[in-house]
Amino acid sequence: MTAEYQINGAVAVITLNNPPVNGLGHATRSAIVDGMQKALADDAVKAIIITGAGTAFSGGADIKEFNSPKALAEPNLHTVINVVENSTKPVIAAIHTVCMGGGLELAMGCNYRVAVAGAQIALPEVKLGILPGAGGTQRLPRVLGLEMALNMIVSGNPVASEKLAGTALFNELIEGDLMQGALAFANKVADVRPLPKVRDIKIDYPNYEAFLQFSRNTVKAMSGPFPAPLKCVEAVAAAITKKFDDGIQFERSLFIELVQTTESKALRHAFFGERAASKLPDVPEDTPTRPIKSVAVIGGGTMGGGIAMNFANAGIPVKILEMKQEALDKGLATIRKNYENTLKKGKLTQQKFEQRVGLITGTLSYDDIAQADIVVEAVFEDMGVKETVFKKLDEVMKQGAILASNTSTLDVDKIAAFTKRPQDVIGTHFFSPANVMKLLEIVRGAKTGKDVLATTLALSKKIKKTGVVSGVCDGFIGNRMIEQYSRQAGFLLEQGCLPEQVDKAIEKFGFAMGPFRMGDLAGNDIGWYIRKRRYVEKPEVTYSKTADLLCEMGRYGQKTGAGWYDYKPGDRKAYPSQVVNDMIVKHSADLGIERRKISDQEIVERLVFALVNEAAYILEEGIATRASDIDMVYLTGYGFPLFRGGPMFYADTVGLPNVILAMNKYAKGPHGDAWKAAPLLAKLAAEGKTFN
Ligand code: 3HC
Ligand code: NAI
Numbered sequence: 001m002t003a004e005y006q007i008n009g010a011v012a013v014i015t016l017n018n019p020p021v022n023g024l025g026h027a028t029r030s031a032i033v034d035g036m037q038k039a040l041a042d043d044a045v046k047a048i049i050i051t052g053a054g055t056a057f058s059g060g061a062d063i064k065e066f067n068s069p070k071a072l073a074e075p076n077l078h079t080v081i082n083v084v085e086n087s088t089k090p091v092i093a094a095i096h097t098v099c100m101g102g103g104l105e106l107a108m109g110c111n112y113r114v115a116v117a118g119a120q121i122a123l124p125e126v127k128l129g130i131l132p133g134a135g136g137t138q139r140l141p142r143v144l145g146l147e148m149a150l151n152m153i154v155s156g157n158p159v160a161s162e163k164l165a166g167t168a169l170f171n172e173l174i175e176g177d178l179m180q181g182a183l184a185f186a187n188k189v190a191d192v193r194p195l196p197k198v199r200d201i202k203i204d205y206p207n208y209e210a211f212l213q214f215s216r217n218t219v220k221a222m223s224g225p226f227p228a229p230l231k232c233v234e235a236v237a238a239a240i241t242k243k244f245d246d247g248i249q250f251e252r253s254l255f256i257e258l259v260q261t262t263e264s265k266a267l268r269h270a271f272f273g274e275r276a277a278s279k280l281p282d283v284p285e286d287t288p289t290r291p292i293k294s295v296a297v298i299g300g301g302t303m304g305g306g307i308a309m310n311f312a313n314a315g316i317p318v319k320i321l322e323m324k325q326e327a328l329d330k331g332l333a334t335i336r337k338n339y340e341n342t343l344k345k346g347k348l349t350q351q352k353f354e355q356r357v358g359l360i361t362g363t364l365s366y367d368d369i370a371q372a373d374i375v376v377e378a379v380f381e382d383m384g385v386k387e388t389v390f391k392k393l394d395e396v397m398k399q400g401a402i403l404a405s406n407t408s409t410l411d412v413d414k415i416a417a418f419t420k421r422p423q424d425v426i427g428t429h430f431f432s433p434a435n436v437m438k439l440l441e442i443v444r445g446a447k448t449g450k451d452v453l454a455t456t457l458a459l460s461k462k463i464k465k466t467g468v469v470s471g472v473c474d475g476f477i478g479n480r481m482i483e484q485y486s487r488q489a490g491f492l493l494e495q496g497c498l499p500e501q502v503d504k505a506i507e508k509f510g511f512a513m514g515p516f517r518m519g520d521l522a523g524n525d526i527g528w529y530i531r532k533r534r535y536v537e538k539p540e541v542t543y544s545k546t547a548d549l550l551c552e553m554g555r556y557g558q559k560t561g562a563g564w565y566d567y568k569p570g571d572r573k574a575y576p577s578q579v580v581n582d583m584i585v586k587h588s589a590d591l592g593i594e595r596r597k598i599s600d601q602e603i604v605e606r607l608v609f610a611l612v613n614e615a616a617y618i619l620e621e622g623i624a625t626r627a628s629d630i631d632m633v634y635l636t637g638y639g640f641p642l643f644r645g646g647p648m649f650y651a652d653t654v655g656l657p658n659v660i661l662a663m664n665k666y667a668k669g670p671h672g673d674a675w676k677a678a679p680l681l682a683k684l685a686a687e688g689k690t691f692n
Contacts, residue, residue: 003031005038010046011186012039021059022052024077024102026070033075036083046190049182050110051094060101063268066259077102077134081109085197090189094182095119105132108139111195114172114185120158127156128271129228129264133255137235138247142201143168146208146240153232154219168201199244212237225643226263262653266645270635273628277468278457280625287454290400296321296369297376298389300331303406304378306434309335310463312359319369320362328362335360366396374402376428383410387418394419402452404428408479409530412445412472422447426456429476431637439637440465441476466636471623478633480618484610489515490544491671492603493584496595499564500576505600506607510641517574520563525556542671546587605662612651612659616678627691648691656685
């Protein structure tokens with residue numbers, strides 16, 4: 001039973017009770033129909049209220065049921081809404097907190113709707129690659145008008161209930177207790193006949209054809225590879241061009257079409273992946289967290305400044321510690337400038353600007369940060385410097401403070417060992433620019449306390465990051481994988497490609513930026529520095545020397561005005577470089593390699609399957625908890641195309657046996673050792689299974 005049935009005088013109250021968001025799964029749908037039948041059969045009942053327990057009226061259809069028999073099992077959502085709409089007694093939806101998707105569709109099937117202020121009203125289906133499939137596209141235009149409904153359906157964004165007061169969506173906005181107000185409303189309308197139905201409302205929009213054509217053009221231009229937004233326009237168009245029942249049929253057919261698309265499956269995967277990432281099997285959900293009311297950041301450079309901004313944006317005061325006044329002034333000035341730019345663009349109010357800038361202060365003294373609840377170290381990437389800093393932190397920080405390092409390559413366990421409190425040490429690997437990028441890799445040391453992990457995961461949500469936990473290894477999840485991708489990119493250059501061909505092929509696949517444009521943006525010297533270490537530590541791993549030759553030419557990327565591409569002053573556009581292309585061709589000749597024409601398909605397969613194979617090792621070693629965590633790292637930190645769901649999800653859609661087939665083909669070529677299949681990948685492929 002996932003809905004409760006109660007009688008209050010002459011009113012039956014059906015309360016959805018399916019935590020956490022009263023999703024309309026099969027059991028809940030059945031319980032609503034049962035409640036309706038009970039109320040209709042009871043002569044003492046004159047009106048029926050539908051509401052939700054806990055923190056939602058309803059978050060909509062149960063997304064977990066999609067593509068399973070349960071989604072269509074009777075009573076399906078259409079049947080439930082038909083039962084409600086055909087009721088001979090008035091049905092009132094009493095709405096609070098969250099009323100979304102199928103929840104809003106159910107509410108629009110009711111005769112009346114009352115709500116309290118502050119409820120989030122939305123048809124967010126488009127964000128899951130689908131469209132409202134239970135009448136939302138036909139009923140919302142009838143209550144809100146064509147334009148507003150179209151905006152809400154195409155964007156999927158929530159609108160606060162009080163902003164919709166005065167529309168036909170709400171009959172009353174209730175002040176005070178919702179249930180008391182709803183009961184009073186129900187008693188008032190109990191005998192009113194005929195019963196009003198949203199389906200009977202006429203949409204008045206004389207020049208609708210021009211509006212719809214304009215909408216089609218705009219939405220098409222904005223929706224990229226996703227088919228759903230344009231289908232939303234078509235469905236809304238049907239609300240005005242077709243009879244109600246035909247419109248419902250049309251909407252249904254589009255819904256069925258969309259729910260089966262890979263794009264929709266990818267978006268749903270990302271929705272659940274984001275939420276799964278904050279859960280660790282051995283850290284119970286009720287693990288106590290430590291309060292975080294103040295933050296310290298050590299080092300106000302590129303990363304430290306961005307990291308500090310995240311906390312200030314969330315209203316948490318931050319102290320930045322630098323060694324010299326000059327560096328501190330520079331760091332604080334950069335932060336101020338960043339906020340000023342946002343202010344100038346109109347994306348920040350003056351009040352918020354002042355508040356945020358005011359929350360970030362600087363110091364040169366460790367005494368000033370000793371009471372911070374968490375300290376994030378972002379000093380130079382050098383174990384000696386980290387040692388000095390962590391020994392000092394161990395000495396001065398209050399007991400219970402979390403000691404976090406933003407290191408991108410160093411061993412967090414070694415850093416923890418510099419202190420006498422390794423349980424308090426954790427890695428927080430932000431991505432550059434740290435105030436913009438969504439990803440936060442949370443590096444779990446061997447001794448990191450569970451409460452420290454739980455606190456850091458909660459904190460990542462607070463600062464609006466996607467926190468993904470990684471074990472300790474060279475490069476953690478993201479950079480360890482990208483190394484294999486970069487190696488392939490280098491080999492492609494040796495064998496016949498030029499940078500722009502590789503970048504174009506992978507950008508066409510959907511990556512935000514190809515490896516060479518990315519290298520120029522991040523700085524090619526970073527990879528050079530890491531490779532030089534590898535040549536000593538892991539001489540058996542082969543790399544193309546083209547990237548080293550590039551750095552020897554002083555072409556570090558945009559910061560030196562030249563990298564894989566040429567740049568013009570004040571212009572970030574990458575222009576193919578004759579000098580670099582000549583260098584690449586000459587290097588092939590020096591190696592005695594006969595350059596060949598390489599297809600875009602080969603480029604994409606070699607780059608993406610290199611990621612997938614390394615990810616399989618990462619998963620097998622327990623560095624990542626689950627395949628979807630790896631997908632979240634790539635979707636939020638590396639520009640992997642969302643519509644493909646992340647590398648692991650993509651490999652699943654290609655079929656793991658096909659991935660192995662392609663890898664075996666490349667294993668026969670030069671540097672074939674890179675294509676040794678990870679045991680987990682080979683095993684899943686042989687068993688016909690998937691990662692996710
Ligand atoms: N179905 C199944 N589970 C859902 C769900 C849904 N519609 N909406 C949320 N959940 C689950 C989440 O997976 C999460 O589960 P977990 O605790 O096991 O990780 C839990 O509910 C809480 O979710 P959030 O962490 O997102 O909680 P918030 O309080 O931050 O947000 C929310 C609540 C605003 C409802 C947000 O979860 C949300 O936007 N949900 C999606 C709403 C949606 O897209 N609805 C449309 C569904 S499709 C539909 O209705 C089709 C119909 O037209 C036929
Ligand atoms: P940066 O060189 O821009 O900034 C480092 C800052 O630390 C400088 O302002 C310096 O004055 C200060 N500093 C050095 N030693 C100090 C000490 N003992 N006490 C206090 N301040 C000190 O370096 P960046 O790029 O910000 O990197 C910082 C850390 O973040 C490194 O560990 C790096 O590996 C990591 N990282 C860097 C990324 C990037 O893209 N730049 C991405 C992710 C992680």
